[in-house]
Amino acid sequence: MLSRYRAGVAAAGLAIALAGCDRAAHPAANAAPIPVTVQTVATQSWNTTVQSIATVRARESVALTAAVSDVVDKVYFESGDDVKAGQLLVTLRGNSQQAALNAAQATYEEADQLYRRQQELIGQQLVAKSTVDTQRALRDAAMARVAQMRSDIGDREVRAPFAGVLGIRQISPGSLVTASTVIATLDDIERMHVDFQVPEAQLGLVKLGNEVSGVAAAFPGERFRGEVSAIDSRVDENTRAVTVRADFANPARRLRPGMLLDVRLYQPERQALVIPEIAVVQVGRESFVYRVKADDSVERVDVRTGERRDGKVEILDGIKAGERIVVDGTGKLRPGLKVRGEADGGAAPAPRPRAAQ
Missing domain, CATH: 2.40.420.20 (conserved putative lor/sdh protein from methanococcus maripaludis s2 fold)
Structure with missing residues (x-):
């Protein structure tokens, strides 16, 4: 009887041990x-995208300077003004040029009157034709001198070459300016050029009209959108990259020349x-x-x-x-x-x- 009990206990212990081994062998199960x-x-x-860092440039941009050296007479703008193409911005004194123009104008009028009189007398054979020809040449020379002096006075007027927004005014009435003196900057920022580099290996992904989006640090969360308008004809030998230009509409004028944009160029959806x-x-x-x-x-x-x-x-x-x-x-x-x-x-x-x- 005792031996049967011991045998049963041994069998139960063996079964428990085997079950434990099975659990250890198959923990995942x-x-x-x-x-x-x-x-x-x-x-x-x-969309497959190409990412790059871009520089924002104005569609048209210029640093305004005078063509000659002289003293500023009047300034007709303030910093940040919107101006139209051809608008007068600055005039220089040009007193001597104005006096020279008056003298040239008087010389021309005198030469022209004498030429007209000789034209009347040549029909009566009272004046030689060679004399009339000489007087016509003198009149034409006087007229050219008048045009030259008007051009000199025109060089003393600074006008906007295109419509845009002026930067900070750098001169005042009475300032002496030279041909290298910057009067102000002028930028057309209604549309902006955004230039960025694309590696040579990804050049095949770039096509005219591709959509481009950009984010500026100044406006986090706001995404600007444009499209590729030009691809440079050359690959830079040093960087092995090509410059791509995108056009961005800028009606709110939030983009400014010189800003950095984190841009992404998108391929057609697939x-x-x-x-x-x-x-x-x-x-x-x-x-x-x-x-x-x-x-x-x-x-x-x-x-x-x-x-x-x-x-x-x-x-x-x-x-x-x-x-x-x-x-x-x-x-x-x-x-x-x-x-x-x-x-x-x-x-x-x-x-x-x-x-x-």
């Missing part, structure tokens, strides 16, 4: 499902597999995701990634549309573990394909 966020992979619209960037696990040079199988266990799948943008990444190879992957909670997973998934956003459990019978 016996562990509780791990809560994770699951998403079904699907295609969506996607359909691509795009998943949240946090779903991709990076170990060294390897990238992989955890795919959820039909029995709710996970497996590691190596993927080849493309462009990353705004917290998302394009998947070029490794997974297919319709498959389920773990988005959040990858840090506590290893192949074979079972998961309890909720749809991305925590709204409802993700749809799960039925196991094959």
Whole structure:
């Protein structure tokens, strides 16, 4: 009787030991499902982009200077004024030039009157034709002198070469200016040129009319939009990059010449597999995701990634549309573990394909 009892106890102990060994050998099979966020992979619209740092330039820009050296007589503008093309901005004194013009005008009028009298007398053969020709030449020379003096006086007027916005005024009445003295800057900022560099390897992605967007540090969260208007004819030998110019409308005048923009050049939209960037696990040079199988266990799948943008990444190879992957909670997973998934956003459990019978 005692021997039977001992045999029973030994058999029970052996069964418990075998069960413990089985649990140790298969921990994943016996562990509780791990809560994770699951998403079904699907295609969506996607743009390939080229990113660069750009410099903003005015469509037309000039530093206004005088053509000659003289003293400022009058200033007809204030800093920041909007001006029209041809508008008078500054006049220089030019007293001596005005006096010389008056003298030249008087000389011309006298020569012209004498020429007219000789024209009347030549018909009566009272004046030789050569004398009339000489007087005509003198009159024409006097007229040229008048034109020259008017041009000299015109050089003492500074006018706006195009419509735009003036910068800070740098001179005052009575200032002596020379040909190198900057009176003010003038910029046409209704539309802006945005110049940026594109690597030679990405030159094939750039085409006239491509959409370009930019963000300025001065206006965080605001995105400016334009399109490619010109591509330089040469690739820089030192940087192996080409300069691309985009035109940006600037009705609110928020963009200013000299600003830096973080720009992105967009390609036409296409359909691509795009998943949240946090779903991709990076170990060294390897990238992989955890795919959820039909029995709710996970497996590691190596993927080849493309462009990353705004917290998302394009998947070029490794997974297919319709498959389920773990988005959040990858840090506590290893192949074979079972998961309890909720749809991305925590709204409802993700749809799960039925196991094959």
